[in-house]
Amino acid sequence: MSLIHKIGLTLIKGVGHVHAKNLLDHFGSAEAIFKAKGSQLMEVNGIGPVISGLILSNNALKEAEKQLVFIRKHKVKVLFYTDISYPQRLKYCHDAPVLLYYKGNVDLNHPRIISVVGTRNATTYGRMLCQQLTEALLPYGVVIISGLAYGIDVTIHKESLHLNIPTIGVMAHGLDRIYPPSHKPIAQKMLLNGGLLTEFIPGTIPDKENFPKRNRIIAGLADAIVVVEAAGKGGALITADIANSYDRDVFAFPGRINDPCSEGCNFLIKTHRAGLINHAKDLIYYLGWDDKLPDQSGLQSKLALNLSEEEQKLIGLLDNVTLSLDKLVLGSGFSQGKLAMLLLNLEIHGIVTALPGKVYKLN
CATH class of the missing domain: 1.10.150.20 (5' to 3' exonuclease, C-terminal subdomain)
Structure with a gap:
């Protein structure tokens, strides 16, 4: 094409x-x-x-x-909606961009992607959480996404770079500039282990209305969204709402009840729009990323049961791995409705377990 x-x-x-x-x-x-x-x-x-x-x-x-x-x-990668290289998590979002511009060296279909968002006025508490989060996620082979803005965004990018964790910045303007300009050195380092991504053509300036559009990409690219610190209003809460509409898992760190920078996180938790996490280990547990492989001794007996070809296909996909619902859709080619029915039947038979975070594994 x-x-x-x-x-x-x-x-x-x-x-x-x-x-x-x-x-x-x-x-x-x-x-x-x-x-x-x-x-x-x-x-x-x-x-x-x-x-x-x-x-x-x-x-x-x-x-x-x-x-x-x-x-x-400038050797920009153009990712079109029908291309195999287009990020598949994002593709299944109803308002996904038809085209993305990307400079980077990380696969946007990486098995584990987390988006981290928060206030532009990060506190010492928020920066500490970013440091602890990246340190805990380091052994799990994740890619961390944020928006390259002031505050939590740039902090999580910096912490990721410090630990050599791939990190991608989603921008609200074209690839011909960096906004804010003071983050240009960070952006250049991100190109070495991560990248920069946008739906906007070169020449597009960071207009106010572009940021909510950018936020839907941050939400759609990831397995889950973590809100570190957030005020009562702002981009972080917009991203969390979008992520909920995409049926993504949203998590938030709680804060003091009188702290303006924790007002948004506490609100998300209180209204059940985000799961409460006190530590990155909670996030790993909820997503089923404990890396414990299922016992293989009973796999053949599972396949020997009176199961349909579709159910056996799902068992084969889950052999030795835990997979999210989105990845099972991609791997099986089944619709979400059909997949849900098959998984339910396998759960009833005690063959499959549903983990927190819409992740499945063999028993």
Whole structure:
């Protein structure tokens, strides 16, 4: 599929992520969309004469050619919605970006990814929690994601770099700049073990409305989101709400009841929008990352039971590993509804155990 057409699709004014995905489902490629006639375009759900006219009369491909110059010069990876390299956790979020721009050396489909968010006004307590969190996660082979902002974001990036944990910053602007500028040295180090990711084309400035859009990517990329410190309002709580809407696990460290920087965390816990964790070990337990492998002695007897081919396939996927629901969907090719029924039957037979964090293992 032509890269120019992929980029061009995202540059057509009036064609957002939902329309773009509907068009891709119908035509199969971005190039085919640009070649389609008006009558063909209007066969697509949600595409009327106005949007069809915008697609037919746009100047997006010329703009895409300009972007391609920057992309090639700076060796930017373009991750399109239909590409295998596109982050699969994010792909199943209803408002996932059609295209991402990435500079880095870490797989965005890494088996274990945690997003960490928090206030821009981090306290000594918050910085201590970031240090303890990274130290505890070090043996578990995780990738840590945040937003490269002031406060908790940059603290978790720094602590990750200090321990050589891969860390990725999701930005609210193009890859041609770093915001805030004072974090440029940190960002350059992150490119050596981690990366920088954005949905915004080069030249996009960090406008206020871009940050909530950025937050949905932080939420969608991870297995779980950890809120370290958060005020009563702000980006961290927005990210937590988005993560809940994606059916992601959200955890928060509690704080003193009169501390403004803990007000948001305490609220999330009190309203059951986040699980309470006192230590990173709690997070590891809830996600089933204790690395205890299931006993293999009974695997063959499990397979010998009167189980369907689909159930045996799931048992094979869970052989020697614990897997999240999302990874089982990807590995099996089953819909979430069908997968839930199969897992329930295996649980009833005592073959599979559901761990906290929507993670499954063989008994």
